[in-house]
Amino acid sequence: MAAQSETFSDMPLRFSIPSRHARGRLVRLDETLGEILAAHAYPPLIEKTLAEALVLTALLGASLKEPGSQLTLQTQTEKGAIRLLACDYKDGALRGYAQFDDATVAALPPDSTLFGIFGQGYLAITFDRMLPASEGGGRYQGIVPLEGASLAEAAEHYFVQSEQIPTLIRVAVDHVRGRCIAGGFLVQHLPEGEEGRERLHVRLDHPEWDHVEALASTTSKDELADPALPLEEMVWRLFHEEEAVLIEQGDGLSKGCRCDPAHIRDVIAKFPAEDRAEMADEAGDIVVDCEFCSRRFPVSLASFNN
Numbered sequence: 639m640a641a642q643s644e645t646f647s648d649m650p651l652r653f654s655i656p657s658r659h660a661r662g663r664l665v666r667l668d669e670t671l672g673e674i675l676a677a678h679a680y681p682p683l684i685e686k687t688l689a690e691a692l693v694l695t696a697l698l699g700a701s702l703k704e705p706g707s708q709l710t711l712q713t714q715t716e717k718g719a720i721r722l723l724a725c726d727y728k729d730g731a732l733r734g735y736a737q738f739d740d741a742t743v744a745a746l747p748p749d750s751t752l753f754g755i756f757g758q759g760y761l762a763i764t765f766d767r768m769l770p771a772s773e774g775g776g777r778y779q780g781i782v783p784l785e786g787a788s789l790a791e792a793a794e795h796y797f798v799q800s801e802q803i804p805t806l807i808r809v810a811v812d813h814v815r816g817r818c819i820a821g822g823f824l825v826q827h828l829p830e831g832e833e834g835r836e837r838l839h840v841r842l843d844h845p846e847w848d849h850v851e852a853l854a855s856t857t858s859k860d861e862l863a864d865p866a867l868p869l870e871e872m873v874w875r876l877f878h879e880e881e882a883v884l885i886e887q888g889d890g891l892s893k894g895c896r897c898d899p900a901h902i903r904d905v906i907a908k909f910p911a912e913d914r915a916e917m918a919d920e921a922g923d924i925v926v927d928c929e930f931c932s933r934r935f936p937v938s939l940a941s942f943n944n
């Protein structure tokens with residue numbers, strides 16, 4: 639294993655173990671996470687849950703190599719402390735936000751379960767791949783219940799149920815020197831190659847996978863969230879006895895929002911003039927907030943002709 643440089647944070651590391659038909663990814667979010675969270679003032683439990691969702695989004699998104707492809711992770715819940723959680727990844731740009739109910743969150747214990755946070759709900763994972771349809775391009779969405787101990791566990795179910803790929807995912811969120819750090823690790827067994835979603839005969843107890851899963855299970859939360867530990871070293875610690883492990887750095891991650899003043903104006907323009915007048919504030923502006931980045935976009939009522 640030789641890398642050009644060591645990978646610490648805000649860049650995914652992909653690896654594969656050819657002799658075991660396994661592949662995986664590691665990612666640790668540091669500055670990028672701080673920038674995304676800084677746009678909001680979330681209670682600690684919401685911040686932790688959103689950080690978990692963002693690192694999962696980065697882990698899943700890091701499988702998309704073709705420009706313009708997008709991965710979206712969104713929860714759908716009826717009640718619960720978090721009403722909506724939405725994250726997406728596109729070309730290395732990561733964004734996400736959570737809508738929550740203050741009173742319900744305040745009443746939750748700090749070690750709340752997934753059910754406590756979301757209530758009854760679903761996790762939707764959507765891949766939009768910029769590839770020809772024959773190569774797995776287009777939109778593919780899988781929806782799984784928000785069940786298990788964590789969002790990572792719900793995402794594991796997604797891979798087993800929707801894609802029939804044995805998958806292990808670990809996510810850790812910690813505060814290191816006042817910064818929120820989130821680390822994630824995903825490993826999968828792909829005995830028939832990467833392409834194609836129709837797998838009829840899945841073995842979750844394949845000896846190759848049993849072996850990889852046993853090693854991967856020893857990943858600790860401390861390692862994942864330690865900003866001083868190179869991701870290459872984590873791969874080495876886990877798999878140094880394997881015949882060969884190939885590693886490759888992914889695209890650097892950054893906070894990215896695609897909010898667009900022109901688009902916001904177009905949306906407002908579709909409302910009747912009297913509705914627009916009602917939406918405007920005393921200064922004569924209609925102010926729209928981007929839910930992802932909290933930027934405010936004032937659009938002057940006078941700038942519309944009718």
Ligand SMILES: [Zn+2]
Pocket residue numbers: 895896897928929930931932933
């Ligand atoms: Zn925005």
